[in-house]
Amino acid sequence: MIEIRNLVKNYGKVTALDDVSFDVKKGDILGFLGPNGAGKSTAMNIITGYLAPTSGNVTIDGIDAVENSLEARKLIGYLPEQPPLFGEMTVKEYLGFICDLKRVPKKKRPAMLDDICYIVKIGDVRNRVIRNLSKGYRQRVGFAQALVGDPPILILDEPTVGLDPKQVVEFRRIISTLGRNHTIILSTHILQEVTAVCSDVVIINNGKVAKAGSLSDFVSADANVKRFAVTFDTGDKEVAEKLLSGVFKNYSFSRTDHGLLVYRFSTDSKSSGVKELFFNAASAGIALTELKPMEKSFEEEFVRIITSDMHDHREGV
């Protein structure tokens, strides 16, 4: 549905995007991640036609979005980081104007606007002046704007920033619902949001794609490395570490839980050594009150990608 090839964007001497390529398949919800200043908004601005790239191509449903921007824009609903609202208008007037701007046929408007207001739950503020609405409602009106004309692609730039936790959950629900019949690019730096709603992830850092793939690729990327947390029925660090060092090289103290020591260790699955630890501890008269495998979290993977990329970047410089 969206093909991005070798996108480069320079602002003067600063390179905001450096050879960025990725695809978004029809019906996917793509999480577009990266630290501040990574180039997320620039990439989104290019996809939506707001900016033109220095070089590279964006193809939207077969349409060249750089050369034939007006046609491509018809397929996209865009919610920028700051919702583009006219404070002096009422919600009804504003959405009417968006319908005019996107040339939605007059006959279709009432039903479409009713649907949109129902989806983003703004039916009760339709006659209110936008300036007087709360941040959450303004964000919803911005979202409604993106939905006008029923575009098959939605591009949402940090849609939940500044919302309260209840509204965040509500927004994620809306995005998940819309994902059933839309292709969505969701830019965010809230990682739970990605794990909650996205099927695919692109991580961008320093203007380059650091990693791209399905969400499961990120969570179980190094499947052969197993990590465990173990709780020893003792408060004696020396004893616990002696037991661990007898079997594993990589272990670290985590915390003390009600006087008991909790350690983390990692091992590769082929020679796990977990059994050995268990029997060694038993023969030393120390029980293991808890021994559980730890899944690598998406947060950890994200931080690992970003920091290793930064490290590479510094070395490169």
Add this chain to the structure above:
Amino acid sequence: MSAVFKRELQSYFKSPVAFCIIGFFGILTGLYFWNVNLSNMQIEFSYTLGSLISFVVFFIPVITMKLFSEDRKNGTEVLFRTAPVSTWKIVIGKYLASAVVFACMLVESMICPVIMYFNMNKGGTFPLAMTVSGYIAFTLLGLAFLSVGAFASSVTDSQPLAAVLGVIILIVINFIETVGEHIKGTFGSVLVWLSLSSRYNNFVLGMFDFSALIFYLSFTAMMLFITIINIGRKRWN
């Protein structure tokens, strides 16, 4: 284009700015009408209009200052630049909305010649042709000034700066004639030729100057074209 025009026009009349400008212009027109036409028994209203040009230089940039700079400041520019609407339609739509505000000023000022027209029964004839041609010139000049203001607004995201820039450009354009008259040779003639206000005088005398009409319209089209280029250029920055 109609969507942009409608929205811009609504925004003009939802804020007090348009009403203040129209109202203040009405007061000034009334004062000049009283001073030039009533006190001095001057029958030609086009002279009064001519005197008002120096005020229009200040009024018009205030009308146009919001056209593009407001959207850039408020982040609503993204709405226009990501909607399936060409840049020229956005520029023309907004320009026409500002032209409606100017038209309101014109219509309001027409009260004065109308009063004169209906009070001519004690002898004398009302110079209808001169008044009409005076209004045509005033309208053309206003449209050209509006295009300068629109360009100034496309340059910056600060409305006050857009207004100041507009006033400066218009003052320079109006002074070109005076400067040109003092410079001998081709350069001086070119400056006089470039002046917007110099062409106004033929109309005031009741002559329909076809070349002036073409000049004003071409100037307006050129300024709007530069504005379109300036806004379109941002996509490539």
